[in-house]
Amino acid sequence: MKRYTAIALLVAGLVLVWWTFGPKDQDPFASALAGADAEEAMALANAWKQEGKGVQSYVTPEAVVFRLSESREVKVPLPDDRMVVAVAPYVSFTHRCEVHFMSSCQGELAGEKVWIRVEDEGGRVVQEGEVTLLPNGFVELWLPRGQRYAFTARYGGLEARKTLTTFANSPTCVTDVPLKETPSDES
Incomplete structure (x- = not known):
């Protein structure tokens, strides 16, 4: 019996050492x-x-x-040439944020289809078309670094515009993008 106890203690000790110092x-x-x-x-x-x-x-x-x-x-x-900017357009509510927490940030329009357009400073369209917002209400834009972008979102007759940046100190979470009625062109 002593032999089994000694073996059990040895195995337990090895497991403890592996658990503590192992990979x-x-x-x-x-x-x-x-x-x-x-x-x-x-x-x-x-x-x-x-x-x-x-x-x-x-x-x-x-x-x-x-x-x-x-x-x-x-x-x-992240790659040296691109970074991600997560944008959450909203109608009624938002939250203040600068660092995008995928684990907790939640936008209002989860899963909704939104038309977006992203243009660089030279007016070149980087991305355009309808996207389905992620279950957290965001669209994740992978954009070239060191630039400013004009972002436009349209949803149900509403529109939002925002300048996005991809500099070393730029926010990765942009939530101040209110969708509003656009003024009519009728005079």
């Missing part, structure tokens, strides 16, 4: 992020929110960040 990559969230690029990381963050996974995630001009625990953070760098 931390066994976390399923960290494993899913291994090798992911920034767009894939954003897609995972949005999916995990919808699935109620409880992983805190946000995006800065430099990286998509995941807080997997109090002491564990995973950063997926």
